[in-house]
Amino acid sequence: MNRRALLKAMPAVLVAGAMPAVAVAVTVDPMVGLADAYVAAFNEWEAESAKDDGGNFDTPRHLELDEIKEVLAEKMEATPISSAACFAAFCRYVHVDNFIGDEIEQFPDMRRWQWKKIMEWSKATTA
Numbered sequence: 001m002n003r004r005a006l007l008k009a010m011p012a013v014l015v016a017g018a019m020p021a022v023a024v025a026v027t028v029d030p031m032v033g034l035a036d037a038y039v040a041a042f043n044e045w046e047a048e049s050a051k052d053d054g055g056n057f058d059t060p061r062h063l064e065l066d067e068i069k070e071v072l073a074e075k076m077e078a079t080p081i082s083s084a085a086c087f088a089a090f091c092r093y094v095h096v097d098n099f100i101g102d103e104i105e106q107f108p109d110m111r112r113w114q115w116k117k118i119m120e121w122s123k124a125t126t127a
Contacts (some may be wrong), residue, residue, distance in 0.1 A: 019114050031079050035089035038072040043095045077113050081121045090117060101110070 028036075045065040053059055081087050094114050 007036065028051045029083060029086050029089075031076065031086035032082060032089040034072055034076045034079060035093040038069060038093050039075070039096050045069070069097075077117075080115060087118075087121050090114075090121075094118070 020118065031070060031102050041109050042065075048059055049055070049057060051059070076090065076093060081090055096108065097114070
């Protein structure tokens with residue numbers, strides 16, 4: 001459905017109370033969705049770490065979130081970056097995954113496949 005058709009249909013949809021159906025029709029790019037899910041899991045992991053018993057990063061929820069983050073990272077590794085929005089989402093994930101915002105760490109670790117994806121996107125946009 002193109003934008004013009006969607007805008008024409010909007011009043012009827014709102015009157016019919018079918019707004020959720022319209023929201024489902026809007027798709028999120030896979031990389032954006034994966035990165036958003038990873039950042040949310042990471043934020044929850046950090047919140048768990050702030051709890052009294054979370055200092056060793058081995059609570060049941062930590063371990064569960066570690067598995068979730070690993071699965072999401074594997075999916076991101078296999079998902080191509082296809083747009084500027086995907087690239088921005090991927091950079092947001094890399095920033096969180098590698099603690100790049102940490103002012104103490106001068107040389108944060110970065111997974112080779114993450115750097116490779118960034119370089120591939122860089123080459124694709126300059127070619």
